[in-house]
């Protein structure tokens with residue numbers, strides 16, 4: 001089963017996804033079933049699936065227009081972290097790039113800044129889309145993340161910015177490229193560079209030293225939808241060049257229903273705006289003014 005109520009929204013995937021190329025509306029029969037099987041095999045063998053032109057061109061223009069209208073309301077966040085986003089194996093020597101804090105800046109809309117009526121929010125809420133993502137990974141259950149800030153984000157990397165190398169804190173990452181960079185801004189990753197038990201140190205070391213020869217990159221135009229094992233594949237985005245920002249929607253899911261992220265982590269990621277929201281909720285005035 002998949003998460004969320006399907007009654008509030010008509011299924012927006014039907015309107016936005018190129019169903020001729022990607023028949024996600026019926027994965028149980030005929031060409032839909034064949035498509036699903038091919039996706040599952042690809043995901044299992046390579047650890048990623050990349051769907052070029054997933055969004056129909058007309059729909060993409062509407063999605064891009066709405067996010068470009070919302071982005072001026074977003075803050076610029078400066079994200080500072082090591083590649084593991086936390087503890088580093090104590091055997092890693094001092095000065096090793098794996099201990100280093102990498103920094104990038106992004107203009108970022110958190111879920112609570114993306115109104116329910118937007119197309120991107122309705123696409124995220126699509127039961128068909130969630131079910132497709134669940135089935136490609138052969139998971140028994142998959143729910144949209146319930147966190148009010150993290151569930152769906154839109155991230156704009158401005159010219160001159162990159163997205164620093166990291167592993168995600170969740171297993172699978174789902175991204176939709178809404179606006180490609182004119183040049184650069186390439187999503188770059190090492191598929192399955194680690195398991196729960198070990199890491200391909202040789203490849204990771206080379207990569208962090210600037211040798212990208214073992215990393216993968218796709219040529220991704222706007223409208224490309226990508227699934228990859230972000231928790232196990234070191235990844236990031238190279239420097240954006242040209243005059244326009246590179247804009248991605250990040251869709252998050254969890255095998256457990258109702259997943260929320262701790263206030264501490266949300267304040268660390270989203271900064272003073274979210275700190276204020278959370279503080280106001282627990283302040284005496286906020287409590288007194290409740291009915």
Ligand SMILES: O=C(O)CCC(=O)C(=O)O
Nearest residue numbers: 168175187236237248250
């Ligand atoms: O923008 C992308 O393509 C990747 C973003 C990413 O790695 C992340 O948000 O964790």
Ligand SMILES: [Fe+2]
Nearest residue numbers: 167168173230
């Ligand atoms: Fe990531």
